[in-house]
Amino acid sequence: MVLECKHVWEHISGYLDGTLDAAVLEDVQKHLEHCEICSAILDSTRNILILTADERVFELPLGFSERLHARLAAEMRGFTYTPRGSVEEGDG
Structure with missing residues (x-):
């Protein structure tokens, strides 16, 4: 059987774990x-x-957390959440 990508993605975990049956x-x-x-x-x-x-632990550079939080905050300011399946204004 020929699998579509979405079906392969559903089996990635089993593939890596070695738990797929022989046919799949x-x-x-x-x-x-x-x-x-x-x-x-x-x-x-x-x-x-x-x-x-x-399990190794790496020390982050000084100020890394602050820079990361600032960057995430800046990116989130430009982000608009649209719930899945909702109709955008002017689309309907």
């Missing part, structure tokens, strides 16, 4: 052989798992 595993592997996007998502997910499993 084969379908996911076939898809990953030709899909660069899903392969990148797989690699990114694997990297996140590796990084979050790393």
Whole structure:
């Protein structure tokens, strides 16, 4: 069976954990052989798992938290939240 990307994404965790049944595993592997996007998502997910499993602690540079909070606040000022499925004014 040919899987669409959205179905592969649903199986990424099981793929990495080795918990997929043989038929699904084969379908996911076939898809990953030709899909660069899903392969990148797989690699990114694997990297996140590796990084979050790393127990080392790193000291942040002085002032890092303050700069991060200031940048996030600046970006949020320009962000407008539109609930999913709502109709924008003038769209209907």
